[in-house]
Amino acid sequence: MARENKRKAAEKAEEGDEFTGREDKRPRKEKVQPSQIKNKEKRSAVYAKLKHEKQVEKRKKIKARDAAFKQAIELGEEPAQKMVPRTIENTREADETVIRPNDEEFLAGNDADEFSTVLKQQTVPKVLITTCRYNSSRGPAFIKELLSAIPNAHYYKRGTYELKKIVEYANNMEFTSVIVVHTNRREPDALLIIGLPDGPTAHFRLSNLVLRKDIKNHGNPTSHKPELVLNNFTTRLGNRIGRMIQSLFPQDPNFRGRRVVTFHNQRDFIFFRHHRYIFEVKEKKGDPKDKKSKALKEKTPKKVIARLQECGPRFTLKLVSLQHGTFDSKGGEFEWVHKADMDTSRRRFFI
Template identity: 55%
Template sequence: MIRKGSREDDDDTSMPGPSGKGEGPSIGQQTSIIKNKQSRGELYAKLKHKQKKTKKAERKKRQKESEQAEKEGLEPPPKRIPKTIENTREKDETMVADDDDEVLADEEEDEFAAHFQNERPPNVLITTCYKPSKVMYTFLSEMLEVFPCAQYYKRAGFPLKKIVKFAANREYTDLVVFNEDRKEINAMLVVHLPDGPTARFRLSNLRLGKDIKGHGRATEHKPELILNNFNTRLGRRVGRMFASLFCQDPNFKGRRAVTFHNQRDFIFFRHHRYIFEEKENKSKMREGPKKVVQARLQELGPRFTLKLEAIQRGTFDSRQGEFEWVHKKDMDTSRRRFFL
């Protein structure tokens, strides 16, 4: 049975626009007032079919307008931008533009300034937890290819504070420590020397290069670094910390690229080799040159995901350290709230 006031008519003006643009209640909200399951399902299917039909018609109309504009040499109508969690994120007071004078002035005097002014080239020391497994050694061999200016030292039972002091005395610029639990690599610690800061990341979704289909082997060339979507003050600080691990003069001849892509505060690490090649333009819509230049990628590995847990002022100190930022569960109040 259908409650009084609801209508099954296709011409019902109280229903939301079938194009699904968000005007009025959704189809599910409109049909939820019907108690009879069969009637509710029938009405839902009818409205859903009508919505899909309208969307298809609108899509064809936009496609025809775009083709017509291209034939006449006019600019095609602007593409509609779908709503995503990223572009509807909550406004953050710490969001900064690339040309923000105040932020640029602060960064000229921060702990990474000497690196970006080419006064202190990167010299990275990599170590692990106390008893690394075979998986860790395989992972380290691939990470040493990612960082051409890095060296590995065995932990050998030394506490982390002594390793930090050892690295600083031997003029290493950064210390990277990988941790594992039950043969699963689960954390990464980055200490910028000699004065910090220190960042702790949770590491997950690791896939070694040998497990990636069609993977390649890295060369000894210095890679390019790509940092995406580090838009807040905290994000820029984390991005500068990653950049301090790589040389400022990449060898473009090697065609290697290392990417740290931030999306919803998850940092995706990827390592690729790219190549540009000419291919025939098989598109029927365009009457341009017969050959177009396209980029092709080959993943080298490894790949993994990082999640920032804390940033500490100075070098590593688990007891008396002062933290700049710590992630807590009560900070996750909304799916659209991000910090990087």
Template identity: 65%
Template sequence: MPPPRKAPRTIENTREADETIAQPDDGELHAEDATDEFSAHFNHEITPQLLITSSRWCSTITIKFIAELLKVLPNAHYYKRGSYEIKQIVKYAKNRNFTAIIIVHDNRKDPNGMLIICLPEGPTAHFKLSSLVLSKKIKGHGKPTSHLPELILNNFTTRIGHRVGRMMASLFPQQPNFRGRRVVTFHNQRDFIFFRHHRYIFEDKEASAKLKKGASKESDKKGDKPRKVPIISRLQECGPRFTLKLLSLQNGTFDTKFGEYEWVHKADMDTSRRRFFM
């Protein structure tokens, strides 16, 4: 018999060893999760309420992107930025029991950053935003319903990744409505977080083939014996589609002068293609 094939070497499976990779049986990590800023959310004590705004001068694409985020995120509300400082927005949101603020930054042409401030105690994450594709640009995109989505988080393996994953999860209610067949995915690969929004489609295999060929679905003739029709499932992307890269993670709410940072990305940290932080 031929010898078994070896698994191909990839950047992912040859990544540099990292002492901060979280283990499933890590009691210290479980103890931290039980008392961190997101514990009330995961204990079903609060329901996410999100305030979404933009930079002071934003482009039309940013407004369209925010409109699509409002369809993705349950209990999200848009407020026009105006001339308010971020600290003023934080104070306003705290007084009205919002659980997080999302600020979409842009360069007056396209969205290029996202700031997520968890309330009332933080943390605050700053991301670079890239590769944005709005729903209308996605071929065959579907229309999302108002059902609460199922959330999938992939490959958030280190301590920092675990924190970011819990932050993303805290933006969504913990009771997904599976009848709505909505799925939101945050997939971390090489420290890039890929966002996707899909819905499940269940359909008649033969009818699907006819529709693809341009033929209409014919009704069953009288007298025909009922037969079992194979049902197929597929994913239909709803959009939007974008990529995030973590730039910094700060304790507490937004504070550029006196804030304590848990993690900051610096150029001298990129010493190897096989070194990842999340």
């Protein structure tokens, strides 16, 4: 009886609160967060449950959005615009040096720059690769893989020669570019690319080097001339760097070799990748229980699948400076130099 009386009294109190509009001031139980649970097993179980619930909710939203999109197309209506996530790339600060596609003045200037003779196929690119004076163990291995990635590239030992003497020798031997691999603490850490005969000279910081032997399921490149892919070199400086990189490679790729060399610029970091693409013919999956005859198996539909196989090496470049003419550490004039005070904003890019 006492329990029933308590229950009725509670019900009446609730009804009175609803009727009078007064707020219930009784303390309510707050939801316990996983971080507040001391028991490790219970905490991980609660966290896993919350994570699963979020995933289920996300899937439901995606299904509802896709259904609404299909329904709008069927009814002939305009579907709702897809939400574009805010990223550092699409919220980039406005830059006056970004090239417009119809900028005829700029395109005319490209035809008369230092790289035009190579890019117009008037001369064949010929690259000399050398090292700094104090070489390391990983330096020669990296150079060996660079030689396999860049056609018509030749390695010369540095010895005790000064860089000016090497540039002079390369000019006499009709090389179009010089690449110097700098090493520090037994690790390649910088690249110097010098355009010949009159420059310019680009100095890059090199990082995240992965050699071919360390890449899982890597492939061995052939001697075919590769296709070259340059991505996101949108500014005037970026265009200049892109054309310098382009001048290292022949402009008549052998597509039969299926080799691709990629320089992808993202947030002023240039990522180098070297791939081969392979075509495979595969049968479409059917019912494994069906025992078909040979004649039927021959008639089964087949599809061609293209897959990539990385050949290496893999590394990242960051532009430090671009200098007029060939290398001159003392009296050289710089087109562009990266300084610490330039990194005031995460959304400011130069290439």
